[in-house]
Amino acid sequence: MQIEVRKCAFCGAQLQPYAKFCPNCGSPVPEAHLTRRIQTGITGTPPLDELIEGGFEEGKTYLIAGETGTGKTIFSLQYLLHGIKLGEPGVYVTVDERPERLINDVLKFGWNLKTPIQEGTLSIPPLIEYFAQKVWGKEVSDIIGSIVDALTEECERVGAERLVIDPVAPLVATHTHELAWTREYIRSLIFEIENKLGTTTIVTSEVPTGEPTLSRFGVEEFLASGIIVLGLMRMGNRIIRTMYIRKMRWTKIQPAIYEVEIIRAKGIVIKRLLS
Numbered sequence: 216m217q218i219e220v221r222k223c224a225f226c227g228a229q230l231q232p233y234a235k236f237c238p239n240c241g242s243p244v245p246e247a248h249l250t251r252r253i254q255t256g257i258t259g260t261p262p263l264d265e266l267i268e269g270g271f272e273e274g275k276t277y278l279i280a281g282e283t284g285t286g287k288t289i290f291s292l293q294y295l296l297h298g299i300k301l302g303e304p305g306v307y308v309t310v311d312e313r314p315e316r317l318i319n320d321v322l323k324f325g326w327n328l329k330t331p332i333q334e335g336t337l338s339i340p341p342l343i344e345y346f347a348q349k350v351w352g353k354e355v356s357d358i359i360g361s362i363v364d365a366l367t368e369e370c371e372r373v374g375a376e377r378l379v380i381d382p383v384a385p386l387v388a389t390h391t392h393e394l395a396w397t398r399e400y401i402r403s404l405i406f407e408i409e410n411k412l413g414t415t416t417i418v419t420s421e422v423p424t425g426e427p428t429l430s431r432f433g434v435e436e437f438l439a440s441g442i443i444v445l446g447l448m449r450m451g452n453r454i455i456r457t458m459y460i461r462k463m464r465w466t467k468i469q470p471a472i473y474e475v476e477i478i479r480a481k482g483i484v485i486k487r488l489l490s
Contacts, residue, residue: 253377253415256297257290259475259485263443263458268466271441275464276405276416278436281445286456286477287419289324290445291379293482294417295337296326298377304336305377306369306414314339325480338373340365358400363407370412378414382421405438440464445475448489458485 221230221244228239236243252269264270271277279287295305309317317339318328331337370378383401408416418439436442442461447454458475460468474486 253303254297254301256293256300257483257485258481259473259483260487261485263485266460267441267463267468271415272465273415274409274413275440276409276418276438277441277443278439279417279419279443279445280422280436280461282422282424282447285445285447286475286483287421287445288381289477289482290443291381291417291419292321292326292328295377295379296331299331299336303376304338304373305379306338306340306366306373306375308340308366308378308380309382311382314341326482335373338369338375340369356403359403359407362404363411366408367412370414375412375414378408378412378416379419380416381419383418402438436462441466445483448472457489458483 222228223230223237223240223242223244225242226237226240228237230237230244251273252264253271253273255263255267255270257263279290281287292307295307298305318332321328328337328339332339366378369375383404405416405418408414422444439462441463444459444461446457446459448457449455456475456477458473460470472489474489476484476486478484
């Protein structure tokens, strides 16, 4: 879906998609308040949507970061399954795991992915072979073009409004160890997805244990419109799960840490604000 180019009514400067203020003169964009919010499906006390002014902004990209085992995949699938309930089909992309294995593992958790796949409201394309054959040794523009073309075809097939890439690192980690190349790759990938697909997208990033970083390559957090950090915290003699809204562009948020719980067949549930 091609996003329409907009211009500032006061100075004529070109506006980025979904901009709320003109970057040239600072004037507010009149229709900015009409931006549609996409529900996340993360429930609790309070639900996540209540904390971020109704949900994610339509057409934007959001980063879910956390160490291994913190619930990034569950968050992502919960987001997609909630969308399906609302009539918003989705595509789930993973290069780490085969679709049939993921479907079987998720069924043990209490979520049936086979039905929405059969009904055409969810797609989990088998992209492991695709990336192994099509990505290696090509220029950034060629790789991005191949990936976005494949994603566009799949999103159009199911009418997807939601997209998850879980995680984003394997799409680039096996190609090169050059950091500058990798950062340009991720930047181009996110821009092309937002410009051509128009989906509201989640990308996940595994934070190395004990490291203060939010992403593997140090650029994802700057490109994403929002960052939600999932973590583990020691409280006395027990370990609790946490959620922290690190960033939500143009959205009023409370910089606080919430205790969350992963409940079978429900997903991530916010329990309380940690004092």
